Amino acid sequence: MVQQKSAARTLFTAFNYTFLGALALLCIAPLVHIFAVSFSASSAATAGLVGLWPVEFTTKSYGFVMENDLFLRAMLVSIQRVALGVTIGIGLCVLIAYPLSKEVKDFRFRTAYVWVFVFTMLFHGGLIPSYIVVKETGIMNTIWALVLPGAVNVFNCILLLNFFRALPKELLEASFIDGAGHSSTLWRVVLPVSTPALATITLFAVVGHWNQWFDGLIYINDPKRLPLQSYLQTIIVQKDFSELTAEDLANVGIVSDRTVKAAQIFLGSLPILLVYPFLQKYFMSGIVMGSVKE
Amino acid sequence: MLLPGLILILVYSYGPMAGIAIAFQKFFPTTGVFGSKWVGLDNFEYVFKLPSFANVLRNTVFISFMKIVVGQIVPIVVALLLNEIVRKAYKRTVQTFIYLPHFLSWVILGGVLVDILSPSEGIVNHLLASFGAAKPIFFLADNRWFPYVLVMSDVWKDFGFSTIVYLAALTSINPALYEAAVVDGANRWKQTLHITLPGMVPIVVLMATLSLGQILNAGFDQVFNLYSPIVYESGDILDTFVYRLGLVEFQYGVATAVGLFKSVVSLLFIAGSYYLAYRYANYRIF
Numbered sequence: 001m002v003q004q005k006s007a008a009r010t011l012f013t014a015f016n017y018t019f020l021g022a023l024a025l026l027c028i029a030p031l032v033h034i035f036a037v038s039f040s041a042s043s044a045a046t047a048g049l050v051g052l053w054p055v056e057f058t059t060k061s062y063g064f065v066m067e068n069d070l071f072l073r074a075m076l077v078s079i080q081r082v083a084l085g086v087t088i089g090i091g092l093c094v095l096i097a098y099p100l101s102k103e104v105k106d107f108r109f110r111t112a113y114v115w116v117f118v119f120t121m122l123f124h125g126g127l128i129p130s131y132i133v134v135k136e137t138g139i140m141n142t143i144w145a146l147v148l149p150g151a152v153n154v155f156n157c158i159l160l161l162n163f164f165r166a167l168p169k170e171l172l173e174a175s176f177i178d179g180a181g182h183s184s185t186l187w188r189v190v191l192p193v194s195t196p197a198l199a200t201i202t203l204f205a206v207v208g209h210w211n212q213w214f215d216g217l218i219y220i221n222d223p224k225r226l227p228l229q230s231y232l233q234t235i236i237v238q239k240d241f242s243e244l245t246a247e248d249l250a251n252v253g254i255v256s257d258r259t260v261k262a263a264q265i266f267l268g269s270l271p272i273l274l275v276y277p278f279l280q281k282y283f284m285s286g287i288v289m290g291s292v293k294e
Numbered sequence: 295m296l297l298p299g300l301i302l303i304l305v306y307s308y309g310p311m312a313g314i315a316i317a318f319q320k321f322f323p324t325t326g327v328f329g330s331k332w333v334g335l336d337n338f339e340y341v342f343k344l345p346s347f348a349n350v351l352r353n354t355v356f357i358s359f360m361k362i363v364v365g366q367i368v369p370i371v372v373a374l375l376l377n378e379i380v381r382k383a384y385k386r387t388v389q390t391f392i393y394l395p396h397f398l399s400w401v402i403l404g405g406v407l408v409d410i411l412s413p414s415e416g417i418v419n420h421l422l423a424s425f426g427a428a429k430p431i432f433f434l435a436d437n438r439w440f441p442y443v444l445v446m447s448d449v450w451k452d453f454g455f456s457t458i459v460y461l462a463a464l465t466s467i468n469p470a471l472y473e474a475a476v477v478d479g480a481n482r483w484k485q486t487l488h489i490t491l492p493g494m495v496p497i498v499v500l501m502a503t504l505s506l507g508q509i510l511n512a513g514f515d516q517v518f519n520l521y522s523p524i525v526y527e528s529g530d531i532l533d534t535f536v537y538r539l540g541l542v543e544f545q546y547g548v549a550t551a552v553g554l555f556k557s558v559v560s561l562l563f564i565a566g567s568y569y570l571a572y573r574y575a576n577y578r579i580f
Contacts, residue, residue, distance in 0.1 A: 009482060016375050017384065023372065024391035027454060030406050031394070033417055037409070048420040096299040113296060120303055123561045125310020126553025127533075128540040132316070132323075133309040149306040152299050182295075211399035214515065218541060229401045233519065236405040258415060265405040272397050279397065280390060 031269075038062070038263040042256030061263040071264065073224050074231035077143070078210060081227050085147045085209040089156070090202055096157045098186050101164035121154050134219055145219035146212070146227060153208075156201040163197035164190060200282045203275060210271055232268045236261050317551040337551035346530070347552075353441070354531040358512040360445045362505045368453040370498060373460035374490065378482070392454025404519030407447055408434065434520055437528040444529065448516060456501075463497040464490065500575040507564035510556050532556050 032052045037045050038061055039054035049055050065071055096117065104110050124130075130149065139145045167190065175185045191198070216230025226234070317337055319330040341347050372392070379385040395403065410416045413430035422431065433443050471489045480488065514533035521529045532552065540549030571577035 006481070012482075013378070016378055020372070020375055020379065020388045021384075024388040027392045027395055027450070030410050031398075034406050034409060046415055048415060048417065051417070092299045092302070095295045099295050113300075116300070117303065120307040122564050123311065124557050125307070125313050126550055126557055127536050128546050128550040128553060129310035129313025129316060130306070131541065132313055132327075132546075133306060135323075137305065148302060152303045152307075157299075207397055211397075211401075213399060213401045214518075229399050232405065233401045236401065236408070258409065261405060262409065265402055265409075269398050269402045276394065276397060280393065 034262045034265050038259055038266050040259060042259050045259050045262075046256060061259040062267075064260055065263050065267065070223060070226075070231060071228075071267075074226050074228040075267075077225055078228040081143060081146050082206055082209045084143065085151070086202060086205045088147060088151050089153055089205045089209075090198065092152050093157045093160055093201060094186070094191070094198075096152065097160035097164055098182075098190065100157075101161045117152070117154050117157065120152075131218060140219055141221050141225065143225070146209075146215050149215070150212075153201075153205065156204065159201055160194070160197055163194060167193065196282065199278075203279045203282055206275060207272060207279065228268055232264055236265060314550065314554050316547055317554045319547055321546040321550070323546070333547070337547045338555070341548050341552055346526075346535075349527065350530050350532055350535045353528060354510055354512045357441055357444055357517075357529075357531060358509050360441070361448050361513070362502070362509070364445055364449050365452065365456065366498070366502060366505070368449055369456035370460055370494070372453060373457040373464060374486065376457065376461060377464050377490075389454070389457075392457070394454070395451045396455035398451075400513075400515035400519045403447070403451060404516070407443075407520060411443070435522060435524045437525055440521070440525040440529045444513070444516060444520065447520075448513060451516075459501065460494065460497065463494055467493040496575055500571055500577055503567045503571045503575070504577075505567075507560070507567035509563055510560050 029052065033050070036050050036052055036054045039057055039059065040050045041056035041058055044050055044055035099107055100110055100114055100117075102110060125133075134140060134145055134149055137148075139148060171189060171193070172185060175189045180188065211229060213227070213229035213233045216227045217233060220226050220230065223231075313327065315327055316330075318332055318334060319327070320333050320336075321327070321330045376385060376388065379388070410418050411433040413419055413432050413435075418433070419427075419430040431439060433439050467490065471493075472485055475485045475489055510532055512531040512533070514531070514537075517529055517531050517534050518537070521534065533556075536549050536553050536556070539545045539552065568577075
């Protein structure tokens, strides 16, 4: 494109670069600040001396968190939850999306089934009935309460369904002519060429399961079985820091309520920060696939 | 193949829909749905007469509406500005940073906000003080501030992610239009005014229409992690209200009634917005 080099244009460009740079920093500054607090001495943190860089660098807060049995258990529960939830969720998604990606002439009740699934996106029974159903099905206080109720993610199924429909028809026909049935076509032909779509929904499912906290809060009563985000919710947000008594503070000296919370916030977001680079590679196409269609 | 998914969805999505019966009952967990007494619309009558209900409804719509408006304008402007960035690496770095908060949970971000907005230790009030502010602001414990903190922090979390859609829309504008405009002597600003903006209108209308379906969702995760009894007056929304009524005060029937009210109104709004989007923007979900 032809660029015009007027004074106004130069001025705008300078402004634009600065403004967007500032905006980008604004988005991560609070997170960097918490990171800095978590590595700072408690006195400096309380006095408000910490900006974006740790003051009197120390890892004592992390040491304190790492000795916390409940925190480690919660981390383990979360890892378990992600592994189980994502495997089941993606498996179900594939099993739902494949038949529903067929035309009506191949699968007569397709439209009816699609509506059965889509309707759950439009209307919910609400919090209390859902709670009672989970209770009645006897999965309260087990990891299944975190995995099963939300196992079918209709939005992800639709993303995958749309992807399957966009695959070239000839590919599937060739497979059927070679004598393959639906299951081997799905397994050997459709899935291998669907890696980008699968990667997108897998990463979304990982992030979703890791970040989910409310179900843990209401379905799990035993503190030892809480997933990490629910555990963090109870200690960070509910401002209840009962485990850390005044004596503890006096003994440890250098950690404080604030630096320990900061350390836990950082550790709680660490897995997301680790998968983020991979995530970013895929979600652009995934989101566009889901939101804007011709 | 559909069977496992179908069973799960029947139990955990359609099961609760049947549980809506509780809204018309004086429900006790011990007697269950079948043994509880039917009371008709008593629960609805009771809750609609509560003064707090009108307040909660007003808060919900107000907060949600503000989020929709600001949450649309900011990403559109950012997408337009990002589109003017020529350096690929710079653009990508900015994008990486502004998308990030979207992927963190409201528990994490709630923790961050509680820390930075704290009146005594928070960095925001320290900064304000260094600029000469006399008194610290109780952002999360002041009814004048709280709704705006909700709106601002929600926009902060998600504007980056929303820009993706608008950036995608920008790339789909026919480049030939710009070439023609350059030949006609239009500068970059004129091009934006006469080509880019009109080109974005359909997607903007689409996103606005679709977001209207969510008008009663003011953001449970966010509010729940930031509010406290002091700011119930300005920050309590339908979802948090249902949570407290039902799972804290154990008024199952009443809470389900409020939930049902929300679900029905939401369904109407979502169905309406999908219809409009389909009718005028040719949008389909599958």
